[in-house]
Every structure is written in C-alpha cells, then in structure tokens.
Amino acid sequence: MGQDELPIGAAVIGQSGGPTAVINQSLVGVVLGLRRGLHAQGKVTRILGMRNGVRGLTEGRLTDLTGTPQAVLDRVAATPSAALGSTRDKPDRAYCQRIFESCQTIDARYFFYIGGNDSSDTCRIVSEHARAAGYDLRCVHVPKTVDNDLVGNDHTPGFASAARFVVLAHMADGMDNAALPGIKINVVMGRHAGFLTAAAAAARHEEHAGPHLVYVPEVPFVMDRFVHEVAGVYDRLGRCHIAVSEGLQDKDGRAIGGLLMGEEKDAHGNVQLSGSGALGDQLAHLLKAKLTPKGGKPPRVRADTLGYLQRCYPDPSPVDAREARLVGEHAAALAARGLSGVSVTLGRESTPGPGERYACAVGHQPLEAVAAKTRHLPAEYLHGTCDVSGAFLHYVRPLLGELPPFELLE
Amino acid sequence: MGQDELPIGAAVIGQSGGPTAVINQSLVGVVLGLRRGLHAQGKVTRILGMRNGVRGLTEGRLTDLTGTPQAVLDRVAATPSAALGSTRDKPDRAYCQRIFESCQTIDARYFFYIGGNDSSDTCRIVSEHARAAGYDLRCVHVPKTVDNDLVGNDHTPGFASAARFVVLAHMADGMDNAALPGIKINVVMGRHAGFLTAAAAAARHEEHAGPHLVYVPEVPFVMDRFVHEVAGVYDRLGRCHIAVSEGLQDKDGRAIGGLLMGEEKDAHGNVQLSGSGALGDQLAHLLKAKLTPKGGKPPRVRADTLGYLQRCYPDPSPVDAREARLVGEHAAALAARGLSGVSVTLGRESTPGPGERYACAVGHQPLEAVAAKTRHLPAEYLHGTCDVSGAFLHYVRPLLGELPPFELLE
Numbered sequence: 001m002g003q004d005e006l007p008i009g010a011a012v013i014g015q016s017g018g019p020t021a022v023i024n025q026s027l028v029g030v031v032l033g034l035r036r037g038l039h040a041q042g043k044v045t046r047i048l049g050m051r052n053g054v055r056g057l058t059e060g061r062l063t064d065l066t067g068t069p070q071a072v073l074d075r076v077a078a079t080p081s082a083a084l085g086s087t088r089d090k091p092d093r094a095y096c097q098r099i100f101e102s103c104q105t106i107d108a109r110y111f112f113y114i115g116g117n118d119s120s121d122t123c124r125i126v127s128e129h130a131r132a133a134g135y136d137l138r139c140v141h142v143p144k145t146v147d148n149d150l151v152g153n154d155h156t157p158g159f160a161s162a163a164r165f166v167v168l169a170h171m172a173d174g175m176d177n178a179a180l181p182g183i184k185i186n187v188v189m190g191r192h193a194g195f196l197t198a199a200a201a202a203a204r205h206e207e208h209a210g211p212h213l214v215y216v217p218e219v220p221f222v223m224d225r226f227v228h229e230v231a232g233v234y235d236r237l238g239r240c241h242i243a244v245s246e247g248l249q250d251k252d253g254r255a256i257g258g259l260l261m262g263e264e265k266d267a268h269g270n271v272q273l274s275g276s277g278a279l280g281d282q283l284a285h286l287l288k289a290k291l292t293p294k295g296g297k298p299p300r301v302r303a304d305t306l307g308y309l310q311r312c313y314p315d316p317s318p319v320d321a322r323e324a325r326l327v328g329e330h331a332a333a334l335a336a337r338g339l340s341g342v343s344v345t346l347g348r349e350s351t352p353g354p355g356e357r358y359a360c361a362v363g364h365q366p367l368e369a370v371a372a373k374t375r376h377l378p379a380e381y382l383h384g385t386c387d388v389s390g391a392f393l394h395y396v397r398p399l400l401g402e403l404p405p406f407e408l409l410e
Numbered sequence: 411m412g413q414d415e416l417p418i419g420a421a422v423i424g425q426s427g428g429p430t431a432v433i434n435q436s437l438v439g440v441v442l443g444l445r446r447g448l449h450a451q452g453k454v455t456r457i458l459g460m461r462n463g464v465r466g467l468t469e470g471r472l473t474d475l476t477g478t479p480q481a482v483l484d485r486v487a488a489t490p491s492a493a494l495g496s497t498r499d500k501p502d503r504a505y506c507q508r509i510f511e512s513c514q515t516i517d518a519r520y521f522f523y524i525g526g527n528d529s530s531d532t533c534r535i536v537s538e539h540a541r542a543a544g545y546d547l548r549c550v551h552v553p554k555t556v557d558n559d560l561v562g563n564d565h566t567p568g569f570a571s572a573a574r575f576v577v578l579a580h581m582a583d584g585m586d587n588a589a590l591p592g593i594k595i596n597v598v599m600g601r602h603a604g605f606l607t608a609a610a611a612a613a614r615h616e617e618h619a620g621p622h623l624v625y626v627p628e629v630p631f632v633m634d635r636f637v638h639e640v641a642g643v644y645d646r647l648g649r650c651h652i653a654v655s656e657g658l659q660d661k662d663g664r665a666i667g668g669l670l671m672g673e674e675k676d677a678h679g680n681v682q683l684s685g686s687g688a689l690g691d692q693l694a695h696l697l698k699a700k701l702t703p704k705g706g707k708p709p710r711v712r713a714d715t716l717g718y719l720q721r722c723y724p725d726p727s728p729v730d731a732r733e734a735r736l737v738g739e740h741a742a743a744l745a746a747r748g749l750s751g752v753s754v755t756l757g758r759e760s761t762p763g764p765g766e767r768y769a770c771a772v773g774h775q776p777l778e779a780v781a782a783k784t785r786h787l788p789a790e791y792l793h794g795t796c797d798v799s800g801a802f803l804h805y806v807r808p809l810l811g812e813l814p815p816f817e818l819l820e
Binding site: 015018019021049052063065068072075076078079080081082083084085086087088168169171172173175176178179180181184276277278280281284302303304305306307308309311312313314315404405406407408409410 | 425428429431459462473475478482485486488489490491492493494495496497498578579581582583585586588589590591594686687688690691694712713714715716717718719721722723724725814815816817818819820
C-alpha cells in the first residue's frame with residue numbers, strides 16, 4: 001500500500017487501561033511522529049486526543065493536540081499516568097460500532113490506541129467494523145503494560161519502570177528486613193504473568209540480600225510448601241524476605257488473592273487484585289499461625305502491598321522512557337507507510353547475558369497476533385518452585401536503569 | 411566541664427527503632443566527628459558499632475569502626491536502613507543496668523544512641539545507672555524518626571525523606587486517580603503524630619490535585635463525617651484522593667487501625683499498625699457500603715498502604731541527608747565539649763513562609779526534655795477536620811528537596 005492511497009482526515013489517539021510512568025511518552029511519540037510525517041504531508045488534518053480513551057471518543061470529549069507546544073509535550077511525556085485520562089471499558093461489538101461511528105463523525109482516518117491486550121482487541125474490532133463499512137480507517141495499537149504480558153514483544157513499555165520501582169523497593173526493604181530481622185512479604189502487581197514479581201530478584205545486591213523467595217502465578221502455589229520454604233530460610237538466616245505476585249494461583253488456576261478477597265470483579269470480568277492488602281495480610285496470618293513454636297512467641301511477620309505506586313512512581317527507567325517514546329513514534333511511522341491493523345512491537349537486537357550491549361528494535365505484528373492473548377514467564381526464566389533463573393536476571397537487568405550501590409558494614 | 415576532665419575509653423554507637431533512609435548518615439556523622447575530635451585527641455580509643463543496638467552491646471556483638479575507610483563510610487551513609495542493624499527492644503531498668511555493665515566491660519566512656527523518643531529514654535536510664543555507680547559515661551542521643559514526633563525539634567532526621575516519598579507517591583498516585591477516576595485511600599505511617607500524613611498535602615501541584623482530604627491522629631476520626639466529606643468531594647470532582655494516617659483515633663483516643671486489626675502489640679506495648687493493609691481495606695469497604703446509590707453500582711474504591719517504603723525508599727531528601735549527617739557530627743562535638751545526658755536538636759534559623767531561605771540550626775536539650783515524650787501537629791498546622799493549613803505547607807516544603815514539574819493536558 002503506497003502513501004498516495006492514504007486517506008486524508010483527523011488522527012485520534014487514546015490511552016487505555018492502568019496508567020504507567022511512561023505511557024505519556026508514547027502519546028507524545030505518536031503526536032510528534034504524526035507532526036513530522038502524516039501531518040506535514042497533509043494526510044492528517046488534526047491530531048485529537050480521546051479523553052478517557054474510547055469512552056471520551058464516543059462522548060465527543062476530545063483535546064486538540066495539533067498545535068500543542070513541543071515544550072509542553074515534553075513535560076507531559078515526563079509526567080506519570082495517562083495525561084488524556086484512561087478507561088477500564090472493554091468494548092463489546094456494539095460499543096466498537098459506536099467507536100467507529102464516532103470516528104466517522106469527526107472524519108477521523110487514523111486511530112491510535114495505547115494499551116495492553118484488551119486495548120489491542122478493541123483496535124482489532126473497530127478496524128473490522130470500519131472495513132465492513134468500507135470506511136478507510138487506519139488502526140495502530142501501541143503496546144503498554146506494566147505486566148509485560150503482550151505476546152510478540154521482548155518486553156513492553158511501562159514494564160521496565162515498574163520493574164525498576166519493584167527492584168528499588170525490594171533493595172531498600174531488604175535492608176530494612178536485615179536491620180530488624182523478621183519475615184516480610186511484599187505483594188507485587190501482575191494478574192496473570194509473573195514478570196514484575198520475578199524482577200524483584202534483581203534486588204539481590206549481595207549474597208544474603210532478599211528477596212529470598214519469589215512466588216509467581218506461573219508456578220502453582222501450594223500453601224504447605226510455601227510455609228516449609230519460608231521456615232527453611234528463616235531457620236538459616238533468622239529472617240526471610242519474600243516477593244509474591246498478586247496473581248498467585250493454585251494448581252487449578254484459582255487466584256489465591258481472589259479467593260481470599262471475595263471475588264470482586266471489574267468490567268473485564270477480572271477479579272480485583274490491586275488496591276487491597278488482603279492477600280499479604282492473609283499470607284502473614286498463615287505464617288504466624290504455622291511458624292509459632294510450641295509455647296513460644298510468634299515470629300515477626302509483616303506484609304506490604306506495593307500497590308499503584310508500581311505503575312506511577314515518578315522515577316521511570318531511562319530505557320523505558322526512551323523506548324515508550326520510540327514505540328509511539330514508530331506507530332505514526334507505520335501509518336505513514338500505509339500499514340493498518342497492526343501492533344507495534346518492542347524486540348531486542350542484543351543477546352541477554354554477560355557483556356550484553358543492550359539494544360532494542362521496534363517492529364510490528366498483526367493485531368490478531370497479540371489481541372486478548374497473554375504472555376507468561378517462560379520455563380527457562382524460572383528456577384524451582386520459588387525463584388527465577390539466571391537467564392531471567394540477564395533478561396531484566398538492562399531494562400532497569402542504574403541502581404544505587406548499597407554498602408554494608410561487615 | 412573542660413576537655414581536660416574528659417575520660418579516656420571506647421565510644422559505642424548504636425541505631426534503634428525503625429530504620430530510615432538517612433539514619434546511616436547520622437552514624438557516619440558520629441564516627442567522622444569522633445575521628446576528627448575525641449579520637450584525634452586520644453580521648454576515644456576505639457569507635458565501636460553496636461550490632462542491633464543495645465541488644466548487640468549486651469551480647470558483645472560489636473563492629474570496630476575506628477579504621478573503616480572514609481569511602482566505605484560515605485557509601486554506607488548513602489545506603490538506607492540501619493547499617494549496624496536495629497532493635498525494637500525497649501530496655502527496662504534491669505536491661506539498662508546490663509547495658510551500663512557492658513560499657514564497663516569494654517571500657518566504653520562515650521555512648522551515642524541514634525533513635526526516637528524510646529531511645530532517648532534508654533540513654534537517660536543508662537546515664538543514671540552510670541552516675542549512680544560513679545562511672546564516667548558520656549551519653550548523647552541523636553534524634554531520628556520518620557514520625558517527626560520528638561519535642562524540642564523543628565523536625566527530625568528521617569522525617570524529610572519519608573515526607574518526600576509520601577509527597578512523590580501522592581503526586582503520582584493523584585495523577586493515576588485523575589486518569590482513572592474513583593475513590594483512592596492511601597494509608598500513611600505515623601502512630602501518634604500526623605506530620606507524615608499531613609505532608610501528603612504538599613503533593614497538590616495544581617488546583618484539582620489530590621490529596622483532597624487528609625486525616626491525621628490529632629483530629630478525632632468520626633466515621634459518618636468521613637463518609638460525608640468523601641461524598642462531597644466525589645460529587646464535585648467525580649473522584650476523591652485521600653491520605654489517612656495509620657494512627658487514626660476516635661475521640662476517646664482509641665486507634666481506629668488497632669481496633670480493626672485485633673490489637674497485636676509489639677515489645678513497647680504499641681499496637682502493630684504498619685505491615686498490614688487492614689485499615690485501608692476496612693475504610694474502603696465502609697465507603698463502598700455507604701456510597702452505593704440505591705439500585706446503582708458501587709463507586710470504585712481502592713486503598714493502598716504505603717508501608718515500609720516510606721522509611722527506606724532510596725531517594726532521600728538532600729536536605730535530610732545533609733542534616734542527618736550534621737546531627738551525628740554535632741553529637742560527637744557535644745561530647746568533645748564535655749556534655750553528657752543531652753539530645754541533639756534540629757532547629758530552624760529561617761522563618762517558614764514565602765521567600766524563606768531555609769537554614770537549619772543544630773543544638774541540644776537535656777535528655778529529660780525529650781525522653782518518652784511525643785510531639786503532635788500543633789493546631790496552627792491543621793485546617794478544619796480534614797486538611798492542613800498553609801502554615802504547615804510553608805513549614806514542610808523546604809524539607810522535601812526538588813519535586814518533579816508535572817504537566818497536564820488541558
């Protein structure tokens with residue numbers, strides 16, 4: 001498809017799902033990419049931001065970004081959370097039809113949606129509606145998720161900054177645990193995929209540093225084994241530092257967190273796992289009950305749930321900030337090359353391992369390849385029932401940015 | 411008391427209570443202050459670190475810091491948490507007698523203890539035992555607490571870094587709340603004093619920025635009024651961002667958190683408030699139950715408990731890092747001037763307000779003045795039942811260090 005055949009009209013851009021520390025980099029990347037490309041060429045007439053994603057689009061709530069000063073955009077890019085507002089709506093076919101009609105109404109010909117796998121599915125359905133109606137609408141999905149669970153990507157924008165926060169949190173909290181020994185549980189985001197929880201292992205800056213145990217959804221969670229593993233570390237070190245995923249599952253795929261919490265569900269039918277401390281508290285109670293010696297004092301057990309700060313803390317990984325901008329720019333470039341119905345991908349040119357000179361590579365894949373699918377931690381990134389492998393550490397380390405050099409007094 | 415009369419012997423230094431992001435600055439301040447002063451003058455023969463505070467001292471667990479390279483000390487100073495280890499022990503008179511005897515055994519003549527008001531009380535009792543025995547032991551307390559609740563201080567080392575974290579957390583999480591509107595509760599540390607929770611108000615970087623409501627222990631918490639205040643903001647803005655203290659109390663002084671949590675107590679007789687998400691979860695349940703319209707959907711209510719990261723996150727306020735070092739150095743200087751039975755104080759030379767050129771001032775007060783007392787938010791720092799005053803914001807802002815310039819898309 002050549003550039004001559006490109007339609008002329010507005011471009012709409014939206015942000016969807018849980019915000020991240022760098023999702024605005026992607027937004028600004030799309031805007032600046034369009035200005036340099038399709039807008040300069042007269043194909044894109046206006047650049048419009050959807051307020052609260054497709055919900056705002058269907059309600060006519062749009063922000064004109066065509067002429068927003070670059071200096072403002074650069075500051076927006078460095079601000080966490082979704083500057084246009086986000087939405088948890090997961091449009092069904094009727095909703096997608098309304099989205100498509102809203103595009104028609106404002107003569108939008110380019111549709112960019114920044115989000116996770118639910119958002120790529122929205123892109124896909126809207127694209128189908130437009131095609132069925134014979135309306136030339138170019139749809140490009142821009143990946144974003146702290147969960148790192150989009151297939152076809154080495155990693156996704158948003159993940160590295162969340163991972164950086166999780167690592168810094170575990171580095172510091174691990175020192176706290178060493179100073180006042182006890183059992184400490186930290187609950188990490190990740191509904192289905194354990195990448196973010198696994199990243200906590202990169203906090204081990206010295207031989208005895210935590211987290212000593214790492215529990216991800218990919219390894220079925222067995223209560224008794226958990227107690228046994230914690231007891232083992234506690235007996236050996238006099239303390240135990242533990243990272244657990246909010247998405248812990250038993251062998252039948254039932255979410256441990258959800259079961260403990262009464263199964264409140266959001267609009268996607270997903271159990272609410274964030275914004276509650278229940279999983280950590282329940283695990284802490286369990287350990288206290290099981291590990292109290294006969295006639296003795298219960299061990300000191302505490303649980304923190306790292307919560308929303310994981311996706312918004314204003315200290316993004318520089319790698320992530322750069323790449324989130326890049327995938328946005330690439331989305332605009334793909335549209336300028338005449339592509340539609342695609343999702344931008346983030347690959348890796350370098351090979352993880354000692355001496356790696358990290359380099360990423362942007363590309364694209366069909367929406368069908370990514371939409372509504374979930375990527376999990378592969379087996380080679382796991383080690384036993386409660387740890388990650390060296391291969392995972394090699395994979396994740398270049399994404400985190402510089403870490404502080406903690407020093408101990410021996 | 412002149413310098414000629416100073417005893418000759420070892421100096422012991424310990425860290426006590428909850429660690430902070432800058433308590434190691436104070437440790438290193440004492441060590442370097444001694445090296446330049448009393449050690450250089452031959453009065454201090456060895457500089458010994460107590461492992462896990464007075465517990466390690468009584469068990470003979472000591473680390474010799476006399477010759478630790480300055481480069482190592484500088485890296486330790488920049489590392490969060492207590493490098494010597496800490497303790498929750500609150501010694502009674504018999505324990506304090508053992509502490510004093512341990513000092514005698516190793517010929518320690520200088521006793522430096524870094525901690526909060528419990529630690530200053532330990533200092534005081536040990537000092538009394540030594541005096542009663544006619545043993546010349548110079549005792550100096552070095553203030554430390556994220557709660558900012560030591561009397562006789564403008565603020566305490568550790569508070570500013572915790573406040574910085576709380577402010578950055580609320581700035582970012584407030585943007586998240588704006589992007590995906592709902593009711594969000596953040597539970598902030600502070601068992602008796604609301605300084606840290608109050609600091610969250612400094613996160614308001616624009617007119618509608620949260621936290622919209624701030625609840626501190628100094629204002630008796632009334633359930634119905636809370637629900638009413640939240641509903642008011644929610645009706646007006648379509649969202650509500652709330653900071654609550656873990657130490658919320660009802661009018662009879664009963665801790666709301668403790669009541670909900672089953673009153674687990676630590677060795678100090680304090681109810682366990684940190685390391686659990688129960689208070690936030692209970693408040694979230696309450697709001698959902700009370701704010702669900704008849705026949706309608708419950709509002710989206712989430713709670714995060716900021717947890718231990720408040721005291722250890724490795725991004726200290728530069729002001730705090732500098733001042734924590736300074737109070738450690740000053741403790742050594744006070745001992746060199748022949749003082750004993752004193753606590754270092756952190757005052758303020760400048761006047762809070764617009765155009766303030768912030769400057770701190772170190773000093774000292776008798777241990778009796780600070781020991782086992784609690785400072786609360788003064789009335790002039792409060793505004794109504796759910797906010798802080800402009801005076802408080804003037805007070806806290808210079809302590810936080812630079813904050814990121816968030817930008818909105820209007």
